Amino acid sequence: MNIMRKLMCSTVVAALGAGSALAQDAEPVQIGLIAPVSGIYARPGQVMKMGAELGVEDVNAAGGIECLNGAPLELVVIDSGDSVEKATNAAQRMVADYPDLVGATGSYLSSFTLAVTEVTERANLPVLTLSYSDLITERGYENVFQTSATAGGQAEIALPIIMDLAEEQTGKRPETVAVITDNTAASLSSVERMKNGLLDDVGLELVSEEVFTPPLSDATSLIQTIRARQPDLLFFLPTVISDANLILEKMQEFRVSVPTISFGIAIAEPEVLNTMDPELLDGVMSAVANWGAAGQEDLIQRLKDEYGEPWMTQNAISTYGDMWVFKAALEESCSRDREALGEALRNLDGGPSEYYPGGTISFDDMGRREGASLTIIQWQEGVPVTVFPEELAVAAPKWPTE
């Protein structure tokens, strides 16, 4: 028995050694991460980088790109900065300075992704993105692939769930809703879809819509409106954490107690706890494109151990998943040519999705991931936990009545 075990161990070690020798011989395959690592959006960009680094580490540990002699992935990080102009310049730098890049992922805000992909499309560089805006994949570009459900799509999925939950737990369906949104592309896409029939479909009357430019310096006027209109429900779409903070604190200050549903992760980033009491957040729900969920415990633990992140937001899990999507497509294309990779991504049939909620690892004609769903998270006892979909949930949802 012992001899057999030793023999097996030696075989595995020899195989790993041979694999790593091959991987070391092969030139790395460069994948870009174009995300904000400076300016006011630096924090989410840094988290995207953490996820991508873990993804590269795991892909390489699993033998790299076998079809390319075990070539390892190499992450190239490009700072998209904190404005659309900077993101455009960064994209131009990326395609000019890194001619060996075969693909990229990015760029956090939809407005940045819209600008970045204007440049990458001309360079035939395939880009995977978590950005939500419907516009990203409505322009007919061939090399832009949206792994998330679009903003409009997310609203379509989330609203019926939210209404059913309210009815189930309070015995009454909300009738009126107020919307507070920033004017970034993803937020406006969600609100546009809501106003174009979705609110009517679920029986909600829009009593107030407040649009602001981030970052806010003060939320008094926004919350004063909510106080005056007294809606049954508040949909709240911030992108910047400080805006989420100001709005929730102002609600407490003005004694406004309206069930609050957010869209996006600004209210669920770990540093929210640096600036807000957990009690203030308890019960707040948010619809997000992706989140660390049941079945990913080991990965979440590694993120904690290696980077000190208390939980896995969509920014980390999605860039992690992107590295595996690139691996799958590179195995198909068996080439370092970015056009071949684009073709492989368009025709990819990667089976059920493991690192994004719902659907499969395949893209439709527009570049949208087929069957993409969303995750609904809720602050419960100081932690934002997945409460929907059921198969990924780690806790049951509670209607935010207080």
Place this chain on the structure above:
Amino acid sequence: MTETQILIESTLQAIAAGILIGAIYGLMCVGLAMIFGIMRVINFAQGDFMMIGMYAAFFALTLLGLPSFLGPVVGPYVAVLLAAPLLYGFGWLIHRTLIRRVTGIETADLEGEGHYAQLILTLGIALILQNGAMILFGAELISIRTPLSSDAIFVGPFLDGLAVFLNKARLVSACISVVIIVALWWVIKSTTLGKSLRAAADNPEAAIYMGIDVDRSHRTAFALGTAITATAGGLLATNYPFHPFVGLEYVIIMYAGVVLGGIGSVIGAFWGGMAIGLVQQLSTIILPTQLQNATIFVFFLLIVILRPQGFFGRNVERT
């Protein structure tokens, strides 16, 4: 609530919020006016001095453990006030090592009286401070929390159910701002230091002939300006989360306030900041909230067109 009641309550609430935030903006503007008004230095790093003040107050609070013996309400404000002398020293050092090379008598042989060099130097200092803070403190948002941050004094109900909320943290900050302004006004008007600052601002050459050390006066003005803006930053941080790039959001407000108040007028700068706070809040009653900051600049342009010298133009008062 009827539409009229909503309008009345929103207007009263906007005025209240505008005055409270305006007092803090006013203090920020006064800090810049000390530098811009007395030294004629266009300081692009003023917003970043405010950011350093926020971090200094935060670390004074956490490292000294002030809440444990002063309590969670008083501790943060003591931390803000402790940060002021630190930032005074920081400003003094920045002037002594860098700014003095492009101001005062050193500018005699520089093009444009050293203004080009000042612009580039202060922009450089701003970039170093922003990126240095990013490296040292990280990109995470933090704030100086007090139990007052999300608590309000409830005024009302009156006129059939109307009410106004006064944020307690902002109210305390506004009161501290006013006390600092009054103290500064007294120093400038009634002390020898104030006289030397005014003389150095009015006519540096004549001041030198009268035996005033203009370089020292400029250094004092720069250090005071830094400390005052940093204090305003600390007070703002009791109610506003901050990060290394927060200064960019406020430096334009500071310049607008200084120009509105009248270039060269320290007290005018306070009223300029107050006007910005009020315009920012009141604009939301008739315009979409997303135009809140754009409205400030429309107001600013109107004042520049109709009254180019600002509220308290240099003919009325200097320093």
